[in-house]
Amino acid sequence: MLEIGTTHYLVVAAMLFIIGVIGVLTRRNVVIILMSIELILNAVNLNLVAFSRLYDLHGQVFAMFIVADAAAEAAVGLGILIAFFRNRETVNMDEVDLLRW
């Protein structure tokens, strides 16, 4: 059977990344947009871990930092979402226009 190389993992990560980008760009629900951002971060993590198989574990350490970053981003993003929902009673992204001139 075909051997699985680094490129295979890169292609899977690219697919997840594109799905996440399309989710961020098309959905209206803020919660789903935050989930799509998590998908993007996970695609990057898969890339880093796949490359760290070639280069001495640096990628895995970076992937761990990205996990910490994702936790911080999710906490702050969901806090903003709750504050916005309290003011406007909606979770739709295209109704978030407080800063629009």
Next chain:
Amino acid sequence: MNPVATPFFFYLLSAIAVISALVVILKKNPVHSAMALIVTLLALAGLYLMLYAPFMAGVQIVVYAGGIMVLFLIVIMLVNLEEAELQDRFNKMWHVATAAGLALGGLLLFVYYRGARLFPDAGPALPENQNTQAVGIMLYRNYMLPFEIASILLLVAIVGAVVMAKKRV
């Protein structure tokens, strides 16, 4: 010991990850999306195991599937989404956005296709029982300062989340 049926499990886990990622962005109910995202994260943990990164797989399961997703579900519970479920899922520019995303995907695939031989296929992998020690040594020796800065980042995020979710500051 040689791994068993590696290509089969790679394709199985990748298919699970990609299909449930599609479910995440296509479902109407956010709770279903969250469940599908958990499946994606677990499949990615399996892929990390296949890449000889067991500590990263454990972190993925504990922090992502166990921590961040619980946070998401709690917020879905707090925010009343029944009204949003009746409305349109996608915004007005969804076809342009999808085309742009697919164009970016085509670009990535083109680059990977042209540069496939730049990526060497297999490297010397540490045995599984030494991965955690090696990662720990690297984290506390080479990446000491970023590690401490990450703790400050998490502290700032905690304070920021509390301040933003409070009714009156």
